[in-house]
Amino acid sequence: MKKRFIAGAICPKCKAMDTMALTKENAVETVTCVQCGETMSQPEAHVEKEVRDQEQVIGIFKPE
Template sequence: MKKRFISGAKCPKCNALDTMALYKEHDVEKVTCVSCDFEMTQPDENVEQEVRSTEQVIGVFKP
């Protein structure tokens, strides 16, 4: 399983900086802290389609 680190992200549990990793498991996005093992999940249908309505998006990267 390939994990991608989120630059500048801070763990809400231990407040460690740059320890949050994003990965997908069974079509569910998961974010975990490699320092304290805190985990958050969000299924695709709950992902907000439009984050910033005033910005123009050239493309969306989907690994």
């Protein structure tokens, strides 16, 4: 999996600059601090529409 670093980004937990790496897996973008391990996720819009209130998504499987 390829990591893209976000220039100028500051980790909300450890406050380190330029340590945030963006990855994308199964239509979910995840930002991880390579220094402290803090992670944040945001699924794409089509994934969010299929999630019911009060649930978290690990992934959506759609056989074709």
